[in-house]
Amino acid sequence: MGVGAAIKEVKRYKSFTGRHCLAGVTTLTIAANGDIRPCSHLDVSYGNIADEELNNIWNRMQEWRTGNFLPSSCRSCNLLTRCGGGCRMEAKMRNGSFATLDPYAEPKDIDYVINQYSSENDQAVLSLPFYFRLSSRIRWRSESFGAVVFLGAKFACYLNNVATELLRSLDVCRVYQLKDFSDRYGIGAEKFLTKLYNKQILVSD
Numbered sequence: 001m002g003v004g005a006a007i008k009e010v011k012r013y014k015s016f017t018g019r020h021c022l023a024g025v026t027t028l029t030i031a032a033n034g035d036i037r038p039c040s041h042l043d044v045s046y047g048n049i050a051d052e053e054l055n056n057i058w059n060r061m062q063e064w065r066t067g068n069f070l071p072s073s074c075r076s077c078n079l080l081t082r083c084g085g086g087c088r089m090e091a092k093m094r095n096g097s098f099a100t101l102d103p104y105a106e107p108k109d110i111d112y113v114i115n116q117y118s119s120e121n122d123q124a125v126l127s128l129p130f131y132f133r134l135s136s137r138i139r140w141r142s143e144s145f146g147a148v149v150f151l152g153a154k155f156a157c158y159l160n161n162v163a164t165e166l167l168r169s170l171d172v173c174r175v176y177q178l179k180d181f182s183d184r185y186g187i188g189a190e191k192f193l194t195k196l197y198n199k200q201i202l203v204s205d
Contacts, residue, residue: 008109010116020084024064026141026148026155028057038064041089065143069098073107078114128194129204131177134170138201149201156199163192167201175205 024038031037035045036057047057067075067085074085086102094103101107138156140147146164149156159167166185170176181189196202 008106008113010113020082021087022084022155023088024061028061039089041087043089043092071099071101073101077107077110079110082117126194126198128178128190128197128202131175131205132193132197132202133175133205134167134172135201135203136172138167138172140164140167151200156201166192167196 021039023042027038029037029040029042030049031045034048034050036047036049036054037045038061046060049057063069069088070080070085071091074080074083077083086105088098090104091100091102092098095101135151137151139150139152140159141150142164146158146160146162147167148158149167166181178190178193181193185192193202197204
């Protein structure tokens, strides 16, 4: 279930926030009989591991990665990156379609939740250190839009193609400074690198 779909007091229940459904995006379920579904709760199979390659079945789940099943109200919502649109199976079970609102969603609380996150982020953002390097824990998987990034087994963020190119150019054994990126990526480099630092993708040296 997505943050904001059921939790209004995100500061008070911080340990339960920051998670959303990754079915068909970074995860899938293989049943005992070999059927593959984006999520263990889902009632639709996309193929069987005994009959064809996993990669073929994974590619068939593309609709879960493009947001095809998100209701229109979620696509334009400023909480989407945190909430993810809630649970699509809950929506189907209660409303008859994947592309409907999560039954636990409370759209009237959106502005309240956004304000909580905004005040939290203003206090929590760390400045980019003078010297930094790429975390040795980083892992990523290439996608058509760029990459999905992990720190160990934990999801970290999504990157577009330009950001992925930057990340791939970094060497975990090398120490960097902001000036190493400013000429090529311009004034936006500091803001982007600071975000990577706050996500612990970059670490101080």
